[in-house]
Amino acid sequence: MKIVQLQMHVYEEKEKNLAQLGEYLKRTAHEQADIVTVGEMFTCPYQTEKFPLYAEREGEKSWKICSELARMYGVYLCAGSMPEVDENGKIYNTAYVFDRKGEQIAKHRKAHLFDIDIENGQYFKESETLTAGDSSTVFETEFGKMGVCICFDLRFPELSRMMVEQGAKMILVPAAFNMTTGPAHWEILFRSRALDNQCFVAGTSSARDREAGYVAWGHSLLVSPWGDIIEEMEEKEGYISNEINLDYVEKIRKELPLLKARRQDIYSGEV
């Protein structure tokens, strides 16, 4: 299967971000992607105070445009994430996944909110305006099952393990690391989750914009179940396109049967 990861600029105007997604899908149509992914909060500048202003209900305008684009281009579209508001006015960081017909087949609400306060480094508090989701998310494709989680979610091995136990052979991660934790943890984290779970992991970031309130690290990447980085971008906007075979997951799991070798009997016991 072919996966295309779009590392796009995030504009102030929501409409411009959605139009840009359409342009990228047109520009990359010759790649004949099966699955297309975009970054975290791709419709909205990554700033806590903006999330309530940009949030929409499921099924509203941004959702409709993404669904229509998935249908038009006949791809699975992991519509990064965008701010979602529910019937009670709670705001979530939500990734919708559409199938080739534009039907929504999955929805993940970021379960771990990104709160950080590093001395002389990154400060951010998603919890100021967001509510956390409370489940893991896996969906079916003709290539096999895939999971989706959002950025900071990947730091928690339990969530990835849940997706893998539900059958995921690839984990899609719309993300936006920053200039403090990006250089320190981005690559090692994606490689660790791929190794722990012997699955593909695809991290798709927004492009870096030094003028933005939150400066994204970029570096969208695709990691194999062996832990190799298949391809990694730099910070600028653009895309990567890679042909992968999810059967490779089975090969690696057969040769080095880590998941089978687990000792569940001792992990939950008292120390």
Ligand SMILES: NC(=O)CCC(=O)C(=O)O
């Ligand atoms: N948007 C996020 O969740 C950022 C996560 C991050 O940068 C990290 O270090 O974790």
